[in-house]
Amino acid sequence: MAIAMTTGYSAQTEGALLCIEAASDWALTCVEQLAAQSSHVLIDYGAADGGTAVGLWSAVLDRLHERQPSAHLTLIGNDLPSNDNVALAENVARQIGRPPKPTVLVSCRSFYEPTVAPDTVSFGFSATAMHWLSESPGPLDNHTHVLASGDAEALKRFTAQAMKDWTSILDLRSRELKVGGRLLTVNLSRDEQGRYLGNNGGETRNVHDQLHQIWRELADEGVISEDIYRRGTVLNFYKSPEEFMAPLKDSNSAPYRNGLRLVDERTVYVKCPYRRRWDSDGDTQAFAEGLMATIRSWSRHSFASVAGDAIGDQVFARLKQRIADSPSEWSLDYVEHHQMMERVA
Known part of the structure; x- marks a missing residue:
């Protein structure tokens, strides 16, 4: 599975930070409603280098300590084994030096696997991580992203893999939660108008189409082979709210049988901070560099892993030039689904 965020991910993903900030109210609600206990384990699933969530975890730890001052708190950062877990350890450790002086740990196993012991987690959180697929559903012949491909057969394959992964993730998390524990997921989503990260319904260019055009150019120029072209696939899937909620509405699903229940859900939109800044200051060079870097931070591995770093x-480089040539036609707007869950039995 070719998934790895670029080094320095947090510095390149201002939009992801805004998505986390938009969920902070529900994160605080979750910990406010935890029953009093002598200790609580809190975990950030799919945290990347942890930098975008430092503020959220500071607020969560403060609020829980305020409510339960005698409880010992443990904060765990988690991502994939391929992650920059040294940076993750450094960022979660930023919580140590102030009350409530939590224990901080890093779980270096994949969030597609068990990460902590069963029945231990009081509050689990995940932001912009669970759209990645655990394995390839097969090739895309005409695009680099299934949702922009127009390939109905491929869409069925990718949907099936995405739902299999999501149900498995909720199964794992429901086993790790204590009864009464809360799970909050902040996921890149697809709304009922078909908008998703990189596709804002035609207000600006579809970012995934642009990446594909560049990839196709490289094949047409002979820089990459047709085989490499077909293997250059962004292995993620932006689920709809209905798809996110489906395992919690199916009494036969594993997470439902484990006692995981839907508490609340909402769709949240976050406008591109790089475009907003360009609208204000007109600095095209900074806009092209910043927007390119944030797109590169999550998509570079999809191309470099099959064709090499160069x-x-x-x-x-080509993407940056396209943005600089037509800045008014670019924006990376987020469609986010927030899902609050509780284990009831």
Whole structure:
């Protein structure tokens, strides 16, 4: 599975930070409603380098300590084994030096696997991580992202894999939660108008179409082979709210049988901070660099892993030039689904 965020991910993903900030109210609600206990384990699933969530965890720890001052708190950062877990450890450790002086740990196993012991987690959180697929559903012949491909057969394959992964993730998390524990997921989503990260319904260019055009150019120029072209697939899937909620509405699903229940859900939109800044200051060079870097932070591995680093870098050099040439036609707007859950039995 070719998934790895770029080094320095947090510095390149201002939009992800805004998505986390938009969920902070529900994160605080979750910990406010935890029953009093002598200790609580809190975990950030799919945290990347942890930098975007430092503020959220400071607020959560403060609120829980305020409510339960005698409880010992443990904060765990988690991502994939391929993650920059040294940076993650450094960022979660930023919580140590002030009350409530929590224990901080890093779980270096994949969030597609068990990460902590059963019945231990009081509050689990995940932001912009659970759209990645655990394995390839097969090739895309005409695009680099299934939702922009127009390929109905491929869409069925990718949907099936995404739902299998999501149900498995909720099964794992429901086993790790204590009874009464809360889970809050902040996921890249697809709304009922078909908008998703990189596709804002035609207000600006579809970012995934642009990445595909560059990838196709490289194949047409002979820089990459047709086989490499077909393997250059962004292995993620932006689920709809109905797809996110489906395992919690199916009494036969594993997470439902484990006692995981839906508490609340909402769709949240976050406008591109790089575009907003360009609208204000007109600095096209900074806009092109910043927008390219945030797109590269999550998509570079999809190309470099099959074609090598040099060609991966070519993709984003061309992307940066496209943005600089037509800045008014670019924006990376977020569609987010927030889902609050509780284990009831």
